[in-house]
Amino acid sequence: MDLSHSAEDEQFRAEVRAWLGDNLVGDFAELKGLGGSGKDLEAHDERLEWDRHLARHGWTCIGWPTEHGGRGLSLMQQVIFHEEYARANAPARVNHLGEELLGPTLIAFGTPEQQQRFLPKIRAVEELWCQGYSEPGAGSDLAAVSTRARLDGDDWVIDGQKVWTSLAQFADWIFVLARTEPGSSRHHGLSFLLVPTQQDGVEIRGIEQLTSGAEFNEVFFTGASTSADLVVGEPGKGWGVAMGLLGFERGVSTLGQQVGFAREFAGVVEMATANGAIDDPILRDRLAQAKVGLETMRLNALRTLSGGGPGAESIAKLVWGNWHRRLGELAMEIAGRDSLSAQGAPYDLDQWQRLFLFTRADTIYGGSDEVQRNILSERVLGLPREPKGA
Numbered sequence: 001m002d003l004s005h006s007a008e009d010e011q012f013r014a015e016v017r018a019w020l021g022d023n024l025v026g027d028f029a030e031l032k033g034l035g036g037s038g039k040d041l042e043a044h045d046e047r048l049e050w051d052r053h054l055a056r057h058g059w060t061c062i063g064w065p066t067e068h069g070g071r072g073l074s075l076m077q078q079v080i081f082h083e084e085y086a087r088a089n090a091p092a093r094v095n096h097l098g099e100e101l102l103g104p105t106l107i108a109f110g111t112p113e114q115q116q117r118f119l120p121k122i123r124a125v126e127e128l129w130c131q132g133y134s135e136p137g138a139g140s141d142l143a144a145v146s147t148r149a150r151l152d153g154d155d156w157v158i159d160g161q162k163v164w165t166s167l168a169q170f171a172d173w174i175f176v177l178a179r180t181e182p183g184s185s186r187h188h189g190l191s192f193l194l195v196p197t198q199q200d201g202v203e204i205r206g207i208e209q210l211t212s213g214a215e216f217n218e219v220f221f222t223g224a225s226t227s228a229d230l231v232v233g234e235p236g237k238g239w240g241v242a243m244g245l246l247g248f249e250r251g252v253s254t255l256g257q258q259v260g261f262a263r264e265f266a267g268v269v270e271m272a273t274a275n276g277a278i279d280d281p282i283l284r285d286r287l288a289q290a291k292v293g294l295e296t297m298r299l300n301a302l303r304t305l306s307g308g309g310p311g312a313e314s315i316a317k318l319v320w321g322n323w324h325r326r327l328g329e330l331a332m333e334i335a336g337r338d339s340l341s342a343q344g345a346p347y348d349l350d351q352w353q354r355l356f357l358f359t360r361a362d363t364i365y366g367g368s369d370e371v372q373r374n375i376l377s378e379r380v381l382g383l384p385r386e387p388k389g390a
Contacts, residue, residue, distance in 0.1 A: 005076065012073075013080045020088040023053065033267075035092025036260040038211040038358030039351070040167060047091045048170075051125045061099055061123045068107055068115060069123045079302065086259040097166070098122040098129040102175055104248040109192075109233045109241050118173075118194070132162040132176035132195070132219060133242070139164070140364075140371040142177070142242070143186045147221065149178040149193060154228050156180070156193055158201070158221040164365065168204045168217040171197050175245075176221075181236050192238035192245075194230040201225060211354040212347055247313065258298060261324060264355060265294055268331050271352070277334040286330055293323045311380035314372040321362040321369065328352075328359035 034043045063078045064070020103122045121127040138144035147160025181189030201224030206214030233241040272278040304312040331352040332339040363369045377383040
């Protein structure tokens with residue numbers, strides 16, 4: 001794709017920069033740098049208000065088509081927005097799952113009634129969403145989903161368990177991949193359901209993390225229900241919808257993810273400068289490699305969005321997962337011996353310790369490295385499939 005900026009793009013950049021400068025003031029200025037990996041619980045309510053402020057001024061869902069309430073901005077203008085958002089050190093967004101994942105999925109697969117019901121509230125940040133994919137026995141192997149749903153009159157009735165559900169405690173709704181055809185297996189007989197969380201049949205339990213707090217959760221469904229018309233796509237054909245959503249997860253939304261990565265990298269450089277670690281030629285070289293990796297990640301994301309060819313999404317996951325994990329390790333080395341002990345009792349971690357611990361999971365969640373490499377070897381290189389049970 002053409003990575004040059006037109007005069008219109010530069011005018012848009014100036015507009016974004018000016019608006020952020022005028023609005024990240026007062027109470028909102030106190031939110032700069034908050035949120036992100038391992039810190040999603042940080043000032044959540046205040047960041048929610050910031051997201052709603054963005055919505056009131058037309059800065060949410062900027063890539064959505066105008067007929068669905070978005071601004072219909074070009075890919076390059078979306079990139080510019082994320083770049084300027086990062087430069088302004090604006091807080092991490094709280095509406096990622098609704099705006100970047102479910103919204104585009106409903107635009108692509110949803111009925112007009114579903115779009116009219118949900119898209120305006122996602123755009124206005126009036127309803128928050130979480131993702132009901134992973135289960136105790138179905139993580140990277142998502143096709144092993146065992147949560148079940150059956151039609152009972154005008155409702156789907158759902159029983160089962162999801163796990164590692166990010167920010168479920170704040171969500172009004174959860175999109176659930178459930179098995180709706182008895183006797184089906186693997187990719188067949190699954191449906192993509194939209195389920196309200198505020199009901200007796202849904203129980204949410206936080207999972208205490210090494211980074212402290214509980215941004216991940218278990219979600220239990222015991223006779224939970226949702227309306228029969230809240231299935232996205234055809235019943236039993238939910239695998240295609242679920243994979244379509246994952247395409248959005250590794251698409252434009254990765255640009256928003258990189259906002260946080262760029263901010264973290266800048267912080268690591270600042271720490272190295274302050275404590276003198278940047279004078280160590282080995283650490284300085286590793287910082288340079290990390291900077292190159294960050295730019296490579298950005299260009300690879302743009303390539304993927306412009307039709308990067310087979311396996312591009314798996315390559316992207318491998319790139320950012322391993323880059324982020326290495327950044328956490330580098331931050332610990334730059335911090336030195338101070339990184340080995342908590343900053344206070346009983347378990348007060350600083351941002352770099354949280355980053356290091358959180359990024360240990362980056363190469364596992366969202367599709368482990370092993371799964372991504374299998375996809376590339378089998379579907380791109382044409383190598384023999386991994387033997388069953390291997």
